Amino acid sequence: MIRVFGAPPNRTHRVLWMLEEGGLEHELVPLHTAEEVAGCAELARLNPNRRVPTLVDGDVVVWDSLAINLYLSERYRLLPPEGTAGRAHAVQWSIWAQTDVDGPMLSLLKSRSGPEPERDLAVEATAETTLRGRLAVLEEALAGREHLLGGGFTVADLNVAAVVAPVFLVKIDLHPFPRARGWLRTALARPAAQKIFALAMQGSPAPAG
Ligand SMILES: N[C@@H](CCC(=O)N[C@@H](CS)C(=O)NCC(=O)O)C(=O)O
Incomplete structure (x- = not known):
């Protein structure tokens, strides 16, 4: 078990x-x-x-x-990726989510969901700018494809979506990133999610x- x-x-x-x-x-x-x-x-x-x-x-x-x-x-x-390149890309996106998104997302979440007097607006501004840059990367990666690796929904999508998901809670405007927004909504609409x-x-x- x-x-x-x-x-x-x-x-x-x-x-x-x-x-x-x-x-x-x-x-x-x-x-x-x-x-x-x-x-x-x-x-x-x-x-x-x-x-x-x-x-x-x-x-x-x-x-x-x-x-x-x-x-x-x-x-x-x-949710397996296909072939050697697919597996490498699933690892690549997972490392990207962990190193490039997780930190700023948690900083922003912590500050924005904490008590008002404890909010750190400078930290929030930096984290939000960083996250907008990361969302632009996702937006570009999703051009012409519905999922990150190009085929169906894989572990790469799940891992990245799981890290990016709090973006709705931290209230970043996703309208400049329509493909990333649609992709995330689809991932989070899965029954398991x-x-x-x-x-x-x-x-x-x-x-x-
Ligand atoms: N990169 C790790 C981070 C793990 C992590 O920091 N976990 C937190 C809870 S979300 C924890 O165990 N904190 C307790 C501690 O660090 O003492 C992962 O994604 O699993």
């Missing part, structure tokens, strides 16, 4: 979305707060970073949400299975 350490709405929902796409049975070890993560001895043994999500599948342990999804894609033939994001918004742990 696959085990996942973590709990939505932390980055665990990215992995739960992938598991849901494949209807893969799993057990969630719910760790919500930084204190719960830091205090979990089993997690510390599995992941020296002591971070969630962390996945255990038999004797395989994988950490980092998007790496976990790439593993699940290959292991269970879930709808189910997991609804749970993440409630802050409830997802059920196993």
Whole structure:
């Protein structure tokens, strides 16, 4: 049985979305707060970073949400990219999402969803400018294609969409990026995404299975 350490709405929902796409049975070890993560001895043994999500599948342990999804894609033939180039491009887009989008998105989310007096407008302005640049990259990549790798919806789309999804919460105007907006809406309208994001918004742990 696959085990996942973590709990939505932390980055665990990215992995739960992938598991849901494949209807893969799993057990969630719910760790919500930084204190719960830091205090979990089993997690510390599995992941020296002591971070969630962390996945255990038999004797395989994988950490980092998007790496976990790439593993699940290959292991269970879930939303697979085609061929060597497709696999490389799925890794490329996943690294891009993690390094180029995740940081500014979280900064903006933290500041805009926090109490008004604690908002840092300078940080927000920088993060928003950066994110607009990233959205322009997506817009260009989606010219003439509905999905990032050119065929159907793959793990590359899921990984990038899962990281970009909070763009609706941070209230960036997406009208200058119509292709990226349409692509993201389509990704988030998938039944698996709808189910997991609804749970993440409630802050409830997802059920196993
Ligand atoms: N790049 C990692 C980031 C993992 C991460 O920072 N997880 C946070 C929760 S969203 C965490 O475990 N924080 C606890 C800590 O750092 O002490 C991923 O995508 O899985």
